[in-house]
Amino acid sequence: MKRQGIAEALRDGIAEEMTRDSSVFCIGEDIGVPGGWGGAFTVTLGLSEKFPGRIIDTPIAELGFTGMAVGAAMMGMRPIADMQYGDFLFLASDQLINNAAKMRYMSGGTIKVPMVMRAPIGATGRGSQHAQSMERYFTGVPGLKVVAVSTAYDAKGILKAAVRDDNPVMIFEHKLLYGSKGARAEPGAVDATSDIPEEDYVVPLDRAVVRREGQHVTILGWLLMAHFAAQAAEQLAKEGIEAEVIDVRSLSPIDYDTIGASIRKTGRVIIVEEGPKTGGVSAEIAAGIMEHCGESLQAPVVRVASPDVPVPFSPILENAYRPDVARIVAAARNLTQG
């Protein structure tokens, strides 16, 4: 057992998978440059020395290297593609959505595309174009699996499950949760370290996880919002409100078994999402809740999300943009007292 942050846990997970299976390789920008950073958030630091020729640094060509990952995956390789910032996924989206996601269906079930796309997201003092919550743009694409990791334990286990999966899997990571060190450390980082077992393990790609049990209200979140939801629950407990916190984790498919069981117990639900309220994943989850367990609700679904504006730069505005513990606590108070 060792204590690790997400960046370290992902690094070990990648190294272990590359050792286990020679078809696994990494492709992306600035991920293996000697004297470089090992990717923007140090996840692949040192791996190019350990795996010569298998950490492939590309030109700045997101559409191109994503397409190459799809093509290599079709030919039996298991690429782990690294999108330096999630925002750049818009450039790569043709290859992800039109090729990776559809190839199996269009071919009548004969082609496999076992690729992983990792992408960091989150508003972190970088202005509008290195900050967006990108998961919403991919959760509605049939043929893609979409997951979001908020702890080091999950990051390693989900990475391994994704590499071993025969389908394209998108893993969203949050810049404030990596625990990147040295010059790549993030101001305002949140502790997402875990005790990591020595032995091999995987975390399933289709399961939410209950982080805290409670009977008054269910709070759903993922990535940074899962941490803020847990912090909110601690505060609420002091007021006598016991919140059940669920890290949704699997964004496509969504685990309505776990979510539904909680709502049938609490009768109330708040969905917390970093990202604009309109068209977000929380809208999909809200609709899914109505279909799966709407009869158990004692009050309407509540969403706590960012306003419908681009991510601002000014720290004051950025902090106002992103849902925080206070907003979650206030929403829970309203909902449970109503």
Next chain:
Amino acid sequence: MKTTSAIAAPAQDRAFLLGLYQRIVLIREFEERVKFLFLEGTMPGTIHQCQGQEATAVGVCAALQAGDYITSTFRGHGHALAKGLSVQELLDELFGATTGCCKGKGGSMHMGNMDKGMVPGIAIVAGGIPLAAGMALAFKLQKKPQVVACFFGDGAVAEGAFHEGVNMAAIWNLPVVLVCENNLYGASTHIGKVMKNPKISDRAASYGFRGETVDGNDVLAVLAAAQRAVEECRAGKGPVLLELLTYRRTGHSRRDACHYQPKDEREAWFARDPITRFAEVLLARPDVQQADLDAIKAKIEAEIQAAVVNAQQAPQPTLANLTEDVFA
């Protein structure tokens, strides 16, 4: 444009040459029959056809070996037949039948069969180029001697995906033959409107590898150029860009009457039709008679007729098939 063919060694063989002729005529007859079925209203969907461009597909695919792959476009019927997909599996696919090469889930724009070395057509212009480069990267990482031939049109050269995929193929010397079928039009727009330098093969030099412009209506010239390119790619000296000059005799899609193609231009290209030109080459040989060519065509017509009858009775999908094949 080259007017003489550099005939490679196997290309001198009578049976081999007649095989090429059979493939070219097969594609023409297949496309003409599909056009009829579509206009008649019995075939669903839309179609993008390749009448006039048959020699590019046949010449390139004849230079490939079993185990090599091609990627194609929305205009892929000819590529499929040239790569060895059967008339039956293609017609079944066009009719949406479960016996089609993609179980009726691909359709005209996504013809393919991985067992025969053809990725389902990528119908987003230039979308197959990074994909093919990635396939070639896999061959390199796996230390396999395979090659991928990536077909695209002149329109693809304007796409960012062309630049990104070609650049990475270049810097890693990947075994991909970049086959640009330059038929002068991206849909209805002439290349003169969208390219300052219309000689597409010139682009290769800017990426640091070899490009070549070839008479794409001369199947033997295409074959010879493709053989050179495949050999270089297999030797780790890829990629190679082949610009194959050709012409689309039919519309971009559906009922396009090609009013944007000037009459004199059409006539000039019709006079350079790949079938009649290759027939002349063959008939100049003492061991090939017109009767041989007629027999090939008659056999093809019979094969297609039988396949159409089968395809029209082929099993259609059930609703249960709708949600199958999304995930592996």
